[in-house]
Amino acid sequence: MPAKVAVSPTEAKSLLVIKFDTKSIHYENYKKLLLDLECEKTFIGVLTEEEADTSLTDLTPDDTQLFDKAKKVVTRTKEVTHAFSDPVLSNQLHAPPPQPTTIRNVYFGNYKVKPWYTSPYPEEYSCSRNLYLCNACLKYMNSDYVLQRHRMKCAWRHPPGDEIYRDQNISMFEVDGQRQPIYCQNLCLLAKMFLQSKILCYDVEPFLFYIMTEYDGTSCKILGYFSKEKRSASNYNVSCILTLPIYQRRGYGAFLIDFSYLLSMAERKLGSPEKPLSDLGLLSYRSYWKKRVAETLLSMRSPVSIENIAQATSMVCDDVISALEALSVLKYDMKKKIYVLHIDKMNLYHVCKKWDEKHPQRVKPAYLRWTPYIGEAKISDLLSKEDILLPLSKSS
Structure with a gap:
């Protein structure tokens, strides 16, 4: 060519x-x-x-100024979004928390709730704007029609566990994550929409779930819950705690905290919640610690020590010291160079009275019907110590 x-x-x-x-x-x-x-x-x-002259696309001073202005607007938007993502700050600013990226509304029972954070639901459900939950078995659906069909067939009237406490219409159920993994996973996914610090949603086998319910004449509706590890190396009595937003500001959170320490007392252990706590959780625990220590100081007689208070309240010494400092009881004696307890009974009485006015729902230890969890390894140890296990016969 x-x-x-x-x-x-x-x-x-x-x-x-x-x-x-x-x-x-x-x-x-x-x-x-x-x-x-x-x-x-x-x-x-x-x-x-x-037309091919590239000098026309060079940045001018006006373009640079416009870019800097847009950058400041984006930075300010991120700061405001971060402030609203905090439940405490959002309440102070009188603004609702920011909407998650996908789910906008959660229909739970007869309530419509706006989630605070994103929960890792499966993709086919997280892509929907509305999420529908069965208030009995916590099954999630993406259609109101499917929910109505499910309610016609759902036979659940209470959480799938043992009822260990009942006071009139308030009950507590213990649910094993290993025996009821689907229910506990659904509960964790629901809690993740209102807890920023919650991480685990599907690994529920090592945990026990204690669910607070209220009987409304037909079924036990869920008010809140807390979970704890079956075998905690640090003696944590709470891993995650939540009162559903539709039932908050009714004293149920304090009830759950008090109930967790009641279980620690039944186990004869000193307990503390797993750290870090959420902002609302930290405020609730600090308020409870102050009340519990003040109540104990009023009932105790001398000599009073931090160890004695810890044994009487089932609280670890660090939490007791934090409560004593908040009550202005723990002070440093400059002459003796030691810390001493200065007890003002009128101040302690005022703290207890203020707490009782805000939290009428109290835990009554006499209504508890519960045995501490004993794992398979513990059972084998107990049986071997009691000589119940028969020794293997040697072959002749």
Whole structure:
């Protein structure tokens, strides 16, 4: 296929002339092809030289000023969003928490709730704007029609566990995460929408769940819950605690905290919640610790020590010290160079009275019917100590 370069005498432009063999099969498609050797400046001849001038896209001072202004707006938006994502700050600012990226509304029973945070529901449900939950078995659906069909067939009237406490219409159920993994996973997914610090949602086997319910004449509706590890190396009596937003500010959170320490007392252990706590959880625990220590100091007789208070309340010494400092009871004696307890009974009485006015729902230890959890390894140890296990017979 011969080719030669020809120079035009009139325009003084170098042209590449490609001549095809007339007998070639490509002759009909490519009779003649001319390439301008200066076409690199004009994007292979698509644009004119004026249109291909890249200097027109250089940033001007006005463009830089506009970019800096937009950057400040985005930074301010992030700061406001972070402030509203905190439940405490959002209440102070009288603004609702920010909407999650996908689910906008959660229909739970007869209530419509706006979630505070994103929960890792399966993709087919998290992509929906509305999420529908059965208030009995906590099964999640993406359609109101499916929910109504489910309610016609759902036979659950209470959580799938043992009822260990009942005071009139208030009950507490203990649910094993290993025996009821689906129910506990659904409960954790629901809690994740209102707890920023909660991480585990599907690994529920190592935990026990204590669910607070209220009997409404037909079924036990869920008010809140807390979970704890079956075997905690740090003696944590609470791993996660939540009162549903539709039942908050009724004293149920304090009831759950008090109940967790009642279980620690039944186990004859000192307990403390797992750290870090959420902002609302930290406020609730500090208030409870102050009341519990103040109540104990009023009932104790001398001598009073931090160890004695810890044994009487089932609280660890660090939490007792925190409560004593908040009550202005623990002070440093400059002369003796030691810490001493200065007890003002009127102040302690005022703290207890204020607590009782805000939290009428109290835990009554006499209504507890519960045995501490004993794992399979513990059972084997107990049986071996009692000589109940028969020794293996030696082969003759």
